[in-house]
Amino acid sequence: MKTSRIPGFYKMTVEARRELLEEMHSFSNDDKEILSKEALSTETADKMIENVIGTFSLPLGLGLNFLINGKEYVVPMAVEEPSIVASASYIAKIVRESGGFTAEATERVMIGQIQVVGCPDIHAAKAAILKEKEALIEDANAAYPSMVARGGGAVDLEVRILNEESGSTYSQMLVIHVYIDTRDAMGANIINTMVESLAPTVEELTNGKVYLRILSNYADKCLARARCVIPPELLKSDGFSGEEVREGVIHAYEFAASDPYRAVTHNKGIMNGIDPIVIATGNDWRAVEAGAHAYAAKDGQYGSMTTWFADEDGNLVGELELPMSVGTVGGAIRVHPMAKLSHSLLDVESAQELAQVIVSVGLAQNLGALKALVTDGIQKGHMALHSRSVAIAAGASGELIDIIAKQLVEEKQIRVGKAKELVDSYIK
Numbered sequence: 001m002k003t004s005r006i007p008g009f010y011k012m013t014v015e016a017r018r019e020l021l022e023e024m025h026s027f028s029n030d031d032k033e034i035l036s037k038e039a040l041s042t043e044t045a046d047k048m049i050e051n052v053i054g055t056f057s058l059p060l061g062l063g064l065n066f067l068i069n070g071k072e073y074v075v076p077m078a079v080e081e082p083s084i085v086a087s088a089s090y091i092a093k094i095v096r097e098s099g100g101f102t103a104e105a106t107e108r109v110m111i112g113q114i115q116v117v118g119c120p121d122i123h124a125a126k127a128a129i130l131k132e133k134e135a136l137i138e139d140a141n142a143a144y145p146s147m148v149a150r151g152g153g154a155v156d157l158e159v160r161i162l163n164e165e166s167g168s169t170y171s172q173m174l175v176i177h178v179y180i181d182t183r184d185a186m187g188a189n190i191i192n193t194m195v196e197s198l199a200p201t202v203e204e205l206t207n208g209k210v211y212l213r214i215l216s217n218y219a220d221k222c223l224a225r226a227r228c229v230i231p232p233e234l235l236k237s238d239g240f241s242g243e244e245v246r247e248g249v250i251h252a253y254e255f256a257a258s259d260p261y262r263a264v265t266h267n268k269g270i271m272n273g274i275d276p277i278v279i280a281t282g283n284d285w286r287a288v289e290a291g292a293h294a295y296a297a298k299d300g301q302y303g304s305m306t307t308w309f310a311d312e313d314g315n316l317v318g319e320l321e322l323p324m325s326v327g328t329v330g331g332a333i334r335v336h337p338m339a340k341l342s343h344s345l346l347d348v349e350s351a352q353e354l355a356q357v358i359v360s361v362g363l364a365q366n367l368g369a370l371k372a373l374v375t376d377g378i379q380k381g382h383m384a385l386h387s388r389s390v391a392i393a394a395g396a397s398g399e400l401i402d403i404i405a406k407q408l409v410e411e412k413q414i415r416v417g418k419a420k421e422l423v424d425s426y427i428k
């Protein structure tokens with residue numbers, strides 16, 4: 001049976017890790033081949049974006065121990081920051097002992113917006129659009145019949161009036177929301193094609209002028225939720241009882257919920273887990289970032305993306321709900337060899353399942369940071385792992401990297417200046 005519980009994985013060499021994955025059938029020969037050479041060729045890169053001069057690599061690590069809805073997941077994470085992968089794996093290890101994460105996702109309904117200005121009678125224009133709602137939905141679907149064939153496509157339409165109170169026909173506008181089920185695609189291009197196709201009819205119906213026809217990244221009808229319930233005994237840490245850790249995490253959450261200065265950092269810690277998997281799977285992380293932060297302000301003040309509380313049995317309960325406009329097809333997903341490899345490692349069957357994994361990792365990442373913050377402080381675990389990058393930045397190479405990193409940790413001086421002194425002392 002496939003498992004994501006691989007103790008001591010991090011103590012192996014890179015080569016041994018690849019071989020183990022191959023033995024576990026998480027990996028094909030092709031996957032191993034992709035990892036051992038330049039994954040994205042300059043030739044392919046030159047077809048992906050403009051003015052290409054090369055490619056930019058990131059480390060790809062595996063978040064381990066994830067048990068979500070009873071299924072094991074090995075989570076590909078592309079990220080430059082140390083301690084993120086370790087921390088996600090650490091919390092996933094704790095959570096699996098209490099049954100794992102539970103997660104769910106809504107239907108994948110995304111929003112396409114059409115902006116109409118200069119309507120002579122904005123209410124008549126709104127009524128005209130609503131009267132033709134079914135015909136407009138049909139027209140949108142006719143622009144992308146393959147989505148309808150897959151069981152998706154445009155499903156609904158709403159009309160909003162913005163700036164009505166201004167009394168100025170110049171600033172008043174009609175905004176049409178076309179709700180589109182994009183199935184397993186993130187859907188930006190699909191949505192844009194559909195809403196662009198409606199523009200001429202919309203102008204005719206409203207006597208106004210259409211300007212923008214574009215998806216909204218505030219994908220509040222394409223949500224994913226994760227939850228974990230952890231008994232306090234699983235939270236105890238050197239010198240701290242489980243109850244103390246639980247209370248610390250809840251107070252940390254309350255801080256983030258009440259103060260945008262803290263909430264931004266708290267949420268950055270959540271995106272530490274989310275972005276790496278979004279990137280590794282070839283998805284659009286700007287879209288996910290924009291939607292997530294907007295959702296954190298949905299109640300009028302920017303606050304915590306997660307919620308932490310104690311249930312009546314004294315367990316720590318964590319919840320995270322976010323818009324998650326990601327796909328398992330489309331965009332760069334089938335183009336970038338590493339994205340293809342990440343999907344085969346993850347083994348998700350749908351975009352909804354991918355979204356559930358992503359929010360579970362985000363929730364784990366948040367708890368990893370909070371647990372460290374309310375106990376030893378962030379520097380102990382994070383800086384110990386950062387010490388290797390510090391040694392490299394100071395000019396260490398080969399075996400010297402680990403020697404200097406160890407010394408920096410022992411001397412509790414994880415700084416580039418100190419590392420340079422040590423490099424000089426070894427080279428002389």
Ligand SMILES: CC(C)(COP(=O)([O-])OP(=O)([O-])OC[C@H]1O[C@@H](n2cnc3c(N)ncnc32)[C@H](O)[C@@H]1OP(=O)([O-])[O-])[C@@H](O)C(=O)NCCC(=O)NCCSC(=O)C[C@@](C)(O)CC(=O)[O-]
Pocket residue numbers: 006007008009010064065081082083084085086087088089090091093265266267268269270272368369370372373378380381382385
């Ligand atoms: C780093 C740990 C996990 C160490 O924590 P530890 O207690 O020393 O870990 P451990 O040695 O007991 O190991 C427990 C498990 O952690 C994993 N683990 C442990 N070490 C490794 C490693 N080297 N490589 C890979 N995995 C590792 C691994 O799964 C291991 O289980 P095992 O496999 O041994 O059975 C802990 O200190 C921690 O979680 N710290 C928090 C790190 C963090 O949050 N980093 C994010 C960067 S800081 C930031 O940007 C966000 C922030 C903090 O500002 C957000 C906020 O303010 O809210």
Ligand SMILES: NC(=O)C1=CN([C@@H]2O[C@H](COP(=O)(O)OP(=O)(O)OC[C@H]3O[C@@H](n4cnc5c(N)ncnc54)[C@H](OP(=O)(O)O)[C@@H]3O)[C@@H](O)[C@H]2O)C=CC1
Pocket residue numbers: 146147150182183184185186187188189190191215217284287327329330331332
């Ligand atoms: N604001 C934003 O966020 C914007 C983002 N983008 C970019 O758009 C891209 C994402 O757009 P997207 O429309 O998803 O990508 P694509 O344009 O690649 O469309 C996805 C394609 O996948 C095919 N497909 C195969 N199987 C399925 C399935 N099961 N479900 C759905 N589609 C399937 C469909 O092809 P067919 O139906 O022909 O078989 C569809 O055309 C990203 O690169 C993003 O960066 C672009 C503009 C704005």
